[in-house]
Structure formats: structure tokens, C-alpha cells
Amino acid sequence: MQTMTARDTDAYLDALLTAKRRAASSYFDQHILRDTERGYIAIDEGDYAWLTEEMIESIVLTIPGEVIDEY
Template sequence: MTIITTTAAAANAAYFAAVANAERRARGSYFDQHVLADEDHRYIAIDEGDYGALSQVMIDRIVYTAQGGLIDEY
């Protein structure tokens, strides 16, 4: 039996909320959407197009990537 503490449950909920946000945003974007984590189990979804070249610090914090859904090649 696994017992999930409130802190762990909150961290899981935050992760899945950020993943859902990234997936939703990726469908209408040319750029990949990344979920970044910090040491406090907080997560944020970012659009790669908003940041240009990601710094190594940001790359190291990526825990999930949703591929951009739009293609501009014809």
C-alpha cells in the first residue's frame, strides 16, 4: 500500500496541471511547450518561442515537452 502525503499529492496535481496546459497550448503553436520544475515541486509551462534559445539552467529543469502542433512548411 502506498500512502501519498498532502505535499506529494499537491506536487502531482501541479505537475499534471502544467502538463495539461502545455499539451493544450502545443496544439495551436509552432513551438514546443516545456514543463519546468523547481526544487519546491512547482511547475510552469513555457513556450519555447517566447524565450528563443533556452539557457542551460532552463534546459536542466525541463521535465516534460509537448511538441508544437502547427507546421509552417508547405
């Protein structure tokens, strides 16, 4: 079983807030990844031509982009 330290929790919450903020104005999904150096990071799927297998395996949460181009 893996436990989160206070540092990990802070990093996760920071990444979550960043991902939610970005998702509100993006067409692309926002992913929270487990990072060995920083704990957790948020990435915008639109910043990458493709996600590597390592990145995909590190995803712990995805927040869908909220901008819809269809009316």
C-alpha cells in the same frame, strides 16, 4: 529517490494540460519544467530567445508544437 507530493502532482498535471493546450496551436515546443517555488510550470519555447542552461536542466517533459507551416 524523489517522491511527488499531492501538491507536486497537481502542479504537474496543471502544467501538462497547459502545455498540451498550447502545443495544439503553436509552432514551438512546450516544456514542463521543475520549479522550486511552484512545483512544475509550462513554458512556450517561442517566448524565449534562448533557454538558459538552468531551464534546460529543469525540463522534465517536452510536447512538440503541432502547427506545421508546410503543406
